[in-house]
Amino acid sequence: MSSRPTPLSRPVTIRRAVARDARRLTRLVRGSGAYQGKYAAAVAGYRVGPDYIEAHRTFVAVDADEPSGRVLGFYALVLEPPELDLLFVADDVQGRGIGRQLVDHMRAEARAAGIDRLKVVSHLPAEDFYHRVGAVRTGTALANPPAVPWDRPEFEFRIPSR
Numbered sequence: 001m002s003s004r005p006t007p008l009s010r011p012v013t014i015r016r017a018v019a020r021d022a023r024r025l026t027r028l029v030r031g032s033g034a035y036q037g038k039y040a041a042a043v044a045g046y047r048v049g050p051d052y053i054e055a056h057r058t059f060v061a062v063d064a065d066e067p068s069g070r071v072l073g074f075y076a077l078v079l080e081p082p083e084l085d086l087l088f089v090a091d092d093v094q095g096r097g098i099g100r101q102l103v104d105h106m107r108a109e110a111r112a113a114g115i116d117r118l119k120v121v122s123h124l125p126a127e128d129f130y131h132r133v134g135a136v137r138t139g140t141a142l143a144n145p146p147a148v149p150w151d152r153p154e155f156e157f158r159i160p161s162r
Contacts (some may be wrong), residue, residue: 003111011063011065013062014059014061014148016057016058019050019056020051021058021071021074022050027060028074028108030044030046032088032091033125039123039125048076056076057076057078057113057129058074058076058086059074059102059105059109061101071090072093072098073089075088075102077106079161081117082115082118084106103134106157107157107159110157111160115159116158116161117157118156119138120154121154122135122152122153123152136157137155138155140153
């Protein structure tokens with residue numbers, strides 16, 4: 001019987017993404033269980049490229065104990081206009097606090113950049129997550145066929161200036 005610790009009990013490091021992370025981030029997006037079935041087309045050809053990583057504040061959560069530094073999740077903060085553009089957590093580690101750690105990190109980055117509010121257009125299955133981490137529902141982003149043929153909840157994170 002293995003006593004291997006769960007990912008939550010193992011150290012997680014959040015670091016700035018680099019160009020060589022692009023393939024792993026793309027795989028995480030395309031393989032997300034939240035984008036199966038009717039949502040699959042939204043990410044089928046999606047690519048997180050080195051240019052995207054360079055253009056935005058993109059950070060990855062990695063398992064610090066694995067030599068390969070397995071990517072457990074990531075987010076991308078767009079500064080102008082302020083928006084959380086992407087936030088993904090690997091399916092097998094969801095519910096273990098990694099998404100919350102990424103949101104806390106994102107808030108600190110936004111605060112350091114002088115941002116007091118930032119928008120999130122949520123994927124429907126992620127709506128409850130955003131409520132739990134303190135985002136406030138502000139409206140609905142209307143469908144934009146063919147890329148996104150469904151309405152999506154829109155949220156705002158309010159970033160206090162400590």
